[in-house]
Amino acid sequence: MKKFNIAIDGPAAAGKSTIAKLVAAELGMIYVDTGAMYRAITLAHLLQPKVDFETLVQKIDLKIVNENGQKIFLNGEDVSERIRDNDITLNVSHVASQKVVREKLVGIQQEMTIAKGIVMDGRDIGTYVIPDAELKIYMIASVTERAERRLLDNQQRGIEANFGDLMKDIERRDYIDMTREISPLVKAQDAIEIDTTGMTIEEVKNEIIQLANKIIA
Numbered sequence: 001m002k003k004f005n006i007a008i009d010g011p012a013a014a015g016k017s018t019i020a021k022l023v024a025a026e027l028g029m030i031y032v033d034t035g036a037m038y039r040a041i042t043l044a045h046l047l048q049p050k051v052d053f054e055t056l057v058q059k060i061d062l063k064i065v066n067e068n069g070q071k072i073f074l075n076g077e078d079v080s081e082r083i084r085d086n087d088i089t090l091n092v093s094h095v096a097s098q099k100v101v102r103e104k105l106v107g108i109q110q111e112m113t114i115a116k117g118i119v120m121d122g123r124d125i126g127t128y129v130i131p132d133a134e135l136k137i138y139m140i141a142s143v144t145e146r147a148e149r150r151l152l153d154n155q156q157r158g159i160e161a162n163f164g165d166l167m168k169d170i171e172r173r174d175y176i177d178m179t180r181e182i183s184p185l186v187k188a189q190d191a192i193e194i195d196t197t198g199m200t201i202e203e204v205k206n207e208i209i210q211l212a213n214k215i216i217a
């Protein structure tokens with residue numbers, strides 16, 4: 001079967017990870033969540049706030065294992081769950097706007113895509129990390145619906161959350177991600193936009209599978 005890459009970008013809590021995981025499983029591809037990498041660096045920064053970003057990324061021991069989903073290890077410790085906590089979510093967009101952080105992570109991400117067969121989700125995947133991805137999706141949804149989904153997700157993970165705070169956090173992160181100097185969140189010219197507001201997970205997944213099938217054919 002022809003090997004190809006799928007780039008999925010979009011604002012916070014648009015459902016990218018959920019969908020990317022399902023699409024990868026159905027097509028026998030590898031799913032890569034780049035947000036988790038920025039979150040892991042944010043955790044390292046919060047643990048050592050006095051260390052400058054350049055030193056932090058030089059010394060960081062980050063391991064990403066992509067088998068049956070993604071696990072992320074920081075200095076040998078599995079931090080896949082820890083990086084979903086509120087303190088990380090609050091600080092991640094600031095950390096992700098640092099040039100040295102982006103250079104380090106984009107390098108790792110590009111290496112992962114060379115052999116193809118990757119479904120990668122993030123903010124700059126179709127525009128910057130894999131500009132030649134065979135399929136690019138730009139996934140959006142209303143802020144209200146995104147906050148509702150995040151609330152449900154947090155409840156399931158046992159993380160305390162309130163709807164108003166989640167709305168504010170989503171808007172604040174979108175603003176930072178869309179206005180930062182280096183590789184801001186924008187829709188790639190050749191990306192296909194899917195507004196998932198009011199759509200079920202199954203519907204969104206099927207739409208992307210149909211688009212992918214056109215590439216395979």
Ligand code: C5P
Nearest residue numbers: 034035036038092093096122123124173
């Ligand atoms: O996808 P997730 O919400 O976990 O991403 C967390 C944050 O990481 C985003 O709000 C954004 O600031 C940053 N990010 C990024 N570029 C990516 C993926 C995530 O800047 N490719």
